[in-house]
Amino acid sequence: MITRRGVGQLSVALWQFFRSLTVAALIALLLVGAGRAVADSGDEVSRGSVALFTDAIVEAEKFTVRIETVGGVQPLEQLPGLRMQSDPDDEGEDDAPAPQQNPNQFRDDPGSSFLLADGPTTGIIYSADGYIITSSFNFVREPSVVTVRLPDGRQLPATIVARDKVRKLTLLKVDAENLPTPTWTPREQIRPGQWAVAVGRGLGGDADVSVGVVSAVGRMLGNAIQTDAKLSPVNYGGPLMDSAGRVLGICVPMAQKPGELAGIEFYDAGIGFAVPGWRVHEIAEALCEGKNFYRGWLGLSIDPHVKHGVRIGQMADPSPLRSAGAQSGDMITAINGKDIKHYGQLVQALYMLPAGDVVHVKLLRGADEFEVDVTLARNTELGVLSPVEEPFDPTAPANEGAVPPPADGESD
């Protein structure tokens, strides 16, 4: 009962039928023998739903792999003063620029101090020739050895091909051919309320299952669908399946803030995210070619004394915003057509955009409002902030909004 679609499935259905005949015969015997039937099941919707889940699980197990890693370290306690190691963004980059004077001014918020385990994790076969797509969560420890255990039992060494730090995906490659690949749910067929079955191999053994519904379709600036299936390190990197045995997306931890571990605090809480197939396909070719995606930065700090609206405090030199002609003291009033009224909205407008993307920034200088196009940069491309000393002002408002304020008041 793998899928009930297509003409080739008649035999499966027939088999089922005969199996149900056997059951029927047994029940009939029981009826005769005991004189009364034992009500041993729920109603048909409940039984039918379980059959749908079972189909989805069986289907998912065909292309869901177990990833094992060896080596790597626990990220250091995430305190600003301790963030002195080199930026992990730089690793594996041939064209990495020379270190900045103070490279730690613009850093991703590393997220919670969640203790990373070193158990197995989950991935999905993306192509028959051995590309495996998974969650970057599984590689935050920077392991030295990665192996992939295919559904057929083969365990193969894998190489990390590329990473998407924005959508938090990692592409692996193993040396194999003719691998089974999933069917992805078309974008227009993903709708809130439909079943969502998360499958993961993070506890070893058989794949583990959690069932929920699709909670929303356009989360994380359109980069994720949301589910109330219980997502956790058990199934990060694994598929979120629909009831027709297709993949809705890849489970990843996410929150409306940067950082590879951001979103892990929602584990098992009914708040989960998956990058949908259509989004994966958009970037798959680039990833296969080894192109990494990094978060894009404007390169500014905001003026903490301004309560209403967002005023540029300082800008890095060089920085995309400075190059676009912005000045310290300008108000940012909109990004990509979305009004910006406070710091949280600025973060929300930018946190899922990769470096290289062009954003339209509306600025207000005095009475003049004008728009500039800014090409977002990687943090490593940003210079230092102009060294203006802020007098200590205990009454200055703290930055509020969806994210905690980064150490340097930087916001994107």
Add this chain to the structure above:
Amino acid sequence: MRISKQAIILLATWLAPVAITLADTTPLDDIEAAERAESARIAMIERVAPAVAAIFDENERGGGTGVIIDANGYGITNFHVVADMLGSGRGLAGLSDGKLYPLEVLGIDPGGDVAMFRLLDRDAFPFARLGDSNAVRVGDTVVALGNPFLLAEDYTPTVTMGIVSGINRYQWGAGQGDTLLYSDCIQTDAAINPGNSGGPLFNLDGEVIGINGRISVSMRGRVNVGLGYAITINQIRMFMPGLRAGLLTTHGTMQAVVRDNFDGGVVFSELMEDGPAWNIGIRPGDRLLRFDDREIRSANAFTSILGTLPGDWPVSVTYQQVDGTAVRAVTRTEAIPVPQMEAYEPRRVLNLDAVEYVIRKFQDATKDNHNWALHGSDDEALQQRVRTRLAEIASPDFDRGAMDKLAHLGADRVVTIDGDTVTTSKPLAGIACPLDNEMNVRLLIDENNGELHRVVVSDRITQTETIFDVENPSTDAAQERRNAPEWASLPANINALAERTVKLVGAKVGRSVGYGSGILVSSDGLMVTVDSALLDGRRARAYLNDGTAYALEPVQSDRDLQLALLKLVPENDTGRKAFPYFDLQQTGEIKRGQWVLAGGNPFKVAGANEPISVARGVLGGLTRLDATRGTQDFPYHGEVLLLDAITSTPGFAGGALVNESGRLVGMVGRMVESRTTHTVLNYAIPANVVRDFVSHATSPDTSTPATTASGKPVYHGIKFFELGYQSNPVYVERVRRGSPAARAGVRRDDLIIGANGMPVPNLEAIERIIAACKPGDTLELTVMRKDVIHKLSIALEEESP
């Protein structure tokens, strides 16, 4: 799919007549039914989602959720969502069309954590229908919509689904002055998180049955752990007229304290003289039988129902005097002043809007009929004057200017007692208007359909009131019935589950009393639970579903299994001959992806005589437990059932896990953290482990331990590279010549990445795996040698001294 199904039915007719009678129950029909149910749910959500609002303050900060309940943009949310907006009375609401609408705060009910708002700048708003929360049953599937963690950048709500875990729940006051009381509320396992506050809880028909406002939180912080609480929509209905008029609404008190009597009754213990209870003749020692026309079985039930009622609200009370006489009476609750709330100024324009809303409905309802039949007074002249006035108001010429002279009194209702029959009207809107210079008239009108229920004429000079009941032709069409519940047999199973699961209250753990759950496994009162400190001492008690209490007598406990068997001992004669119990010889089958129900008492939500909480999930899979509890290794390393219902909450451990047919499949385990993922696991000990433990503990020969460990160390001949015990990969530093490892082909510098099917990320991992082996076992190593993976089998030997 169609084709194949038809083919089957044809075949069935042709080949095997016996199968025809079973055609309804073929899996294909089930699957089709399931697919139809899924489509219906998607369609329902599509229909109601536009009515759900993401609420922000004027600066687009903060937030919560609300639900629009009529086309004019009126909606409800939690008081605590709008509490910070009371200054300006303004906010913003984002709808799923992606637009922000101005929001105006109307009336508030701080005691019930409810507020009403109105959205502006649109002609007709999408809205959700209100359901009947009295029809909600434990096990019903429910859907919550809201904006948890303010994730909705496009203002589309987040959908989460679950079941009703409990009804008539009581949650103590919280917030400023402990005002936010959740009385008689709905408990659900649908994920409710910060930001969901004020959002609707729907039944599968898309009707609002409650407003989500509170969650239980665990040590993980403010995220959902499977217990959310919704204020019932029927409670909110009682406040709605006042909320619509922008009033500060109050809750009511009876100025009486009741307590549970030893014999199961509820007795008045203290009364305030001149309070509502005193004034209808109740005296200390009298028994409370019914309140608000509901049977009262516990003091909690009375407190809980009372907590849902507005102040100055008519209620019926049935009580029994000490001499045995039963008395029925109607009185009004006394309004409780709202503590620490600044004077709330009703706004004239809101009052006028509320009056107009009700009067327009009244005009519509009486378009063709102005012949009101008034009962209650024979004063023909007065009747005539009232009729004339009503006809004026019902006339379409009665315009907004004239309405300006009327006042909205808020919510009220009519309760009448006729012999044994108590009749309670729906919540009504009270409108006050002058009849002439000396008299005022109060109209009680159903604001939903415009029906007039009662007219009260008060004479300002003589201070007398004349009450007219208005006869209405019953327009109450048969109420729309709900669709069949998604899981028809659930209530019966839940009842069986609740009867066989006990609530444990035990020894003091730290400063608080420990609590937990247990399952009954024999008719003579044997009970299994997890082994924990709460069982220590003599104070531990087990409470059955009906509230009867038992002392506990230890039978046996097993540290390795973390299980304990105890016997329930009656403290006084309960009259019970046999206990309901789970038959451990008839446990349910275990299949991945199948529905399961977990029953227990997480967070001690259920009082002694209240039903346990129930959560639904699917069986995630089977795994060997490798976990820690605090910093200690968790001794149980056997197989466990993984669940996607959240059971890792205080008090849930020891609870029952049953399958769809109500058969026991496991017992909820203690809270542990997985070594593999560093997350808190939701799991159950399989029923067969519980069964073996019980049969061993009750067998005559209990002296032999249940498990024996070999204890003999094994020899493999590998020396590992030992730098970095927990963090570094495991390299082979040396292999002893002629050793089992050498014979298996292990070489120096091999990187060991797996053993016996388990990953080996560090030395600690492989040492644990080897420690579990005994001489003669085979150790299957997976090693990496120059980017090639090799599998090697080592025949382990006994270590020679």
